[in-house]
Amino acid sequence: MVFSIALHFLRDRSAAEEVAQDVFLQLHRNLDGLDPGRVIFWLRKVTSNRAIDYVRKRKLRATISLEDAPEPRSAGAQPDLLLQGRLRSLIATLPEKPRMVMVLRYQEDVMPEEIARMLGMPVRTVKSHLQRSLAMLREKIDRSMGDIR
Amino acid sequence: MGDEERTDEFEKQLKAALAREEAPAWFEARVMNAVNQSGALKSRQGMALPHRRWQWVTAAAAAVIMIAAGNEWAHHVALEHIKQAHMDADQRAAGQAAKAKLLLAMRITSTKLAEIQQKVDEAQRND
Amino acid sequence: MRTVILGMIAILPLAAQEMKLPPRIEKLAEKASDVVDVNLDASMLRLASRFLSDKDPDEAKVKKLVTGIKSIMVKSFQFDSRGEYEQADLDELRAQWKGPGWSRIVGVRSKKDGENAEVFLKTDGDQVTGMAILVADPKELTIVNVVGPIDPEEVRDLPGHFGIPKVELGKSPLHNSSKSTKEDDR
Numbered sequence: 001m002v003f004s005i006a007l008h009f010l011r012d013r014s015a016a017e018e019v020a021q022d023v024f025l026q027l028h029r030n031l032d033g034l035d036p037g038r039v040i041f042w043l044r045k046v047t048s049n050r051a052i053d054y055v056r057k058r059k060l061r062a063t064i065s066l067e068d069a070p071e072p073r074s075a076g077a078q079p080d081l082l083l084q085g086r087l088r089s090l091i092a093t094l095p096e097k098p099r100m101v102m103v104l105r106y107q108e109d110v111m112p113e114e115i116a117r118m119l120g121m122p123v124r125t126v127k128s129h130l131q132r133s134l135a136m137l138r139e140k141i142d143r144s145m146g147d148i149r
Numbered sequence: 150m151g152d153e154e155r156t157d158e159f160e161k162q163l164k165a166a167l168a169r170e171e172a173p174a175w176f177e178a179r180v181m182n183a184v185n186q187s188g189a190l191k192s193r194q195g196m197a198l199p200h201r202r203w204q205w206v207t208a209a210a211a212a213v214i215m216i217a218a219g220n221e222w223a224h225h226v227a228l229e230h231i232k233q234a235h236m237d238a239d240q241r242a243a244g245q246a247a248k249a250k251l252l253l254a255m256r257i258t259s260t261k262l263a264e265i266q267q268k269v270d271e272a273q274r275n276d
Numbered sequence: 277m278r279t280v281i282l283g284m285i286a287i288l289p290l291a292a293q294e295m296k297l298p299p300r301i302e303k304l305a306e307k308a309s310d311v312v313d314v315n316l317d318a319s320m321l322r323l324a325s326r327f328l329s330d331k332d333p334d335e336a337k338v339k340k341l342v343t344g345i346k347s348i349m350v351k352s353f354q355f356d357s358r359g360e361y362e363q364a365d366l367d368e369l370r371a372q373w374k375g376p377g378w379s380r381i382v383g384v385r386s387k388k389d390g391e392n393a394e395v396f397l398k399t400d401g402d403q404v405t406g407m408a409i410l411v412a413d414p415k416e417l418t419i420v421n422v423v424g425p426i427d428p429e430e431v432r433d434l435p436g437h438f439g440i441p442k443v444e445l446g447k448s449p450l451h452n453s454s455k456s457t458k459e460d461d462r
Contacts, residue, residue: 001169024180088166088167091167103167106160106164107169244324250320251316256434259433259434
């Protein structure tokens with residue numbers, strides 16, 4: 001979970017491992033004071049914030065345009081896999097906060113209210129990020145790939 | 150396909166695109182090594198921890214490693230470990246509190262009995 | 277400054293030997309400037325014993341002393357002025373230590389200082405099965421009730437401080453210290 005959130009956000013395995021390791025170290029230091037029922041929330045929250053901080057420090061915002069998106073692994077890749085690959089690339093072009101909102105919503109299935117608490121933003125902002133991001137992604141996918149069935 | 154259906158389908162693709170990816174096989178070892186090296190197993194004063202604290206920290210480290218392992222079963226086991234460790238910590242606190250109260254009660258009782266004995270001795274000397 | 281030390285309330289149903297503190301005695305806490313209130317039932321005593329060190333001589337003695345004890349109750353009230361409790365309150369207490377098996381083994385009274393100290397033992401054949409202590413000073417009242425096998429002499433002779441500062445309750449003429457320290461249970 002932790003590694004995966006970091007990976008989908010950073011699109012860099014090495015960076016994701018570094019962030020994930022930091023999160024687990026922090027978990028170990030804070031275990032005494034953590035309510036067991038809140039560990040998962042805590043992990044998601046800390047991972048999100050650490051990953052965002054990582055990007056801001058390293059200025060690794062992806063600027064890959066759709067035209068520059070990496071080729072699918074094989075020419076015979078299933079259309080869905082191609083689409084999923086493009087979606088991942090497009091998500092990586094989002095600004096940090098909307099990007100993390102998308103990862104938390106669609107990887108972790110976290111509801112907007114909880115995302116708001118994790119990222120310290122109003123619920124309406126979370127929903128706004130979701131709506132705009134979805135709209136942007138769909139528009140770009142539609143332009144590049146036609147209608148999605 | 151209607152708009153709502155298209156949205157649902159699109160969100161399904163998003164979920165598939167963002168499906169969880171497992172950490173590399175050696176990631177657990179990396180976390181354990183980092184925990185060891187961080188000095189997290191020592192007290193803040195830099196001294197080796199007493200035995201009981203070591204046990205709690207080791208259990209906590211194991212729990213962290215399990216969570217790092219990433220799969221649902223490991224999470225569940227890890228959370229059970231954490232809950233058990235918390236219960237152990239709670240029980241230790243309760244035990245220490247009970248001990249303190251017992252010692253206080255014995256101290257008061259002992260003091261009073263000693264005072265009574267002295268009064269008895271004094272009364273007998275005066276007789 | 278009023279200090280109230282609250283112990284754990286025994287939830288077990290009252291056994292035949294467990295004493296019932298008269299409501300008027302309980303209410304003395306409202307008038308007292310300091311209160312010590314410790315209640316330890318069998319499970320709390322077992323828990324406490326597990327945390328007593330076998331390596332510390334004082335704690336080891338206590339551990340041995342409390343083996344088999346079913347409950348310990350200590351209540352101590354300190355008052356700023358005289359006359360906060362009445363003899364009738366104490367008589368109600370003493371009545372509980374007059375039942376079968378109970379005998380008063382020590383009674384010391386000082387008319388000059390108004391101090392009164394009593395020790396009661398409950399026996400079953402040769403076995404001691406309970407002990408009660410009542411120390412009534414003008415500005416202090418201490419009640420101890422132990423259910424189970426207890427040796428008063430061994431308790432009296434307990435050495436050391438168990439890491440707790442010496443308890444100086446009231447101004448007993450036998451106290452050499454001129455300080456008046458209050459016990460805080462944390």
